[in-house]
Structures are given as C-alpha cells and as structure tokens.
Amino acid sequence: MRPDIDNVNNFLKKRSFTVVILGLILFGGSQLSASCQDVSIKKDDIVSQISQKQIDRYFQEIIRLSPRPPESDTFRKCRLYLVNTLKSFFLKAWEESFTASTPKGAIGMANVIAEKKGQGDRIIYLASHIDTKIIDGIEIQGANDSGSSMAALLELARVISNLNTKFTYRFVFFDGEESIGKDMNERDGLYGSKEHVRRLKSDNLISNVHAMILLDMIGDKDPVINRDLNSSPALYSLFAVCCQRLGYTNLCMGTESYMYDDHIPFLRAGIPSLDLIDFDYGPNNSFWHTEKDTAENVSIKSIFKIVQVVACMLESLERPQK
Ligand SMILES: [Zn+2]
16 A cells, blocks of 8 residues: 655655556556545545535635644634634644754744544644745745645534544644745655654554545635545545545546655655645645645635545445455
8 A cells, every 4th residue: 555655755846747648558448447446435524424514614724824834823823712612623733842843943843633432542643834935025825735635624523523433533733834935845844744744653653543645735716636645555545435426527637747745754654644735726736835825726615525525435434354
C-alpha cells in the first residue's frame, strides 16, 4: 500500500502538474473506470447528515480570522475557535505545541487535535491545515487555502461525534503547512504534520493508524480533485467510487500529479494516505497564494460535495469487510 516515496522524491514538487502520461495510459484510465463501475455501497447515515448550512457557518467564522500566518494573533484566535467548537461536539480536543526551526529562526507552532473514540483502537485521521501563506506585500486571506478544508473538517467532526464508530477518529488541524521562505522544500514546510508523525512514532502508534485523508483547497467554484500519485491508490479508488455513487463524476476527473502536502510524512511512516486537493483555483490556478483567495471566490457547495464524498468513504471503511 505504501507508495515508493523515496524513489519519487525527485518528482515531489509542491503542487506541480507533473502529468505522467504513460501512467495514465497504462494504469490510470483502466483502474479508475474499473473502480467507478464497482458501485456497491449503499447510502446510509454519514452522508445524509452532512449539512451545507453548517459548513457555511463554520466557514464564515473562520474567514473572519485571517490571514493566519504562524504565531499571529488571528492564528491563535482561530486555534481557540477550533478547540472550542470541537469541544462543543463533546470531543476531547487539545493543542500540540512545538517549536519549529525555520529559515527565519525558531517559531512557536501548535496543531489542534480532537479525538472521537471508536469501538477498537484502529485510527482514521482526517486532516487540514490552519496557516495561511506569508508573502511580503500581499494579504492572503486563505479562504480556500485553508478555510475551506477547516470548515469541512469541523462538519465531519460534528457528524462523526454523534455516531457509534468502529474506528477511532482523529481530526487534526496542522500548523506550518506552508513554507516560511518562498518555496516549499524538504526543510521548509509541513512542520505540523512532521511533528505529529514524530510523536506518533515515539508513542508507538503508527501501526494503529488505518488511513489518513487530507483535505486542502476544496472550495473552488469548479471543483476537480487531482489524482495524486503519491497517495495510496486504494484510497483514491474508494474516492472515485464515492464520486460516482453520489453523482459527482467530474470531481474525480482531475489531472495526475505528485502532491507534496501534509500527507507525505504519514506516507513515509507507512500509513495509507490520500490528499484530496483541487490545485486549480481560479483561471489557471491564478487565485492560489494571492489576494484573490477570498470568500467570494469560494463555493460552499463545492466544499459540501467533497465532504459528502469523504463521508461516503468513511461509511465504506466502517462497513464490516467481507
Ligand atoms: Zn497554500
């Protein structure tokens, strides 16, 4: 299940459109259509409980707290908002503080984590990041990157907190996904996810983690999720099946690319992981990391659809395996 990350390291460029045409011809098309036809999941609880209205409510609260560079006052307020909201669902919620060593020196960071205990000790991670990109002279509100995925995660937490689940769920909001310097590289970026995986290792919990699903930039008005070739193929196939089942065929028609995002530290630890990212925000991705990343350029309906698809995936994972 683990992709050979080390061998593809050279290709790991932050959200680049490295289209592997040969891969698409040999595997992508046939694998996807096979999985799309295998639609045997029945509709039940989780999908039907997802509320677009609630997503909108969380989103409106979050965008008031922006921009959110690490250590900013708005970041701290957003963290508090997340913890309080997660606690209002009667979830155990806490901050995971650490000091990141960045190109601009030591920066105090903190992830936000909430946990919902399941019947067993297998864990499913649902994740987003909190921080917004820092570019001198530009105010990046981060409505899509990362407001959309935080609102999505809160809605998933609200619904799942009421269910009796087989899996334990962890909802994780990472600090420091964005690089502090201009471009992301192995040493700059993914600070929160790297720190969290380090702690999972030292707590001997890696083998307990069943899957990790990361959401990032899911609020474009024309939502199409990339087929990330670093992600675990089985999880992507499940995503494609759920898109078909819910009638959102276009969602799974995204470009193939290697995404370097908060799922990478989990993949490198051997955890099956999936990055659901729409890396085409506005015409030719022109709204990404610009002042155009505002609420007007985000569609709550798009977030709603993707949350429904994730809910469908969780229904399937929760179902006893034959
Ligand atoms: Zn970003």
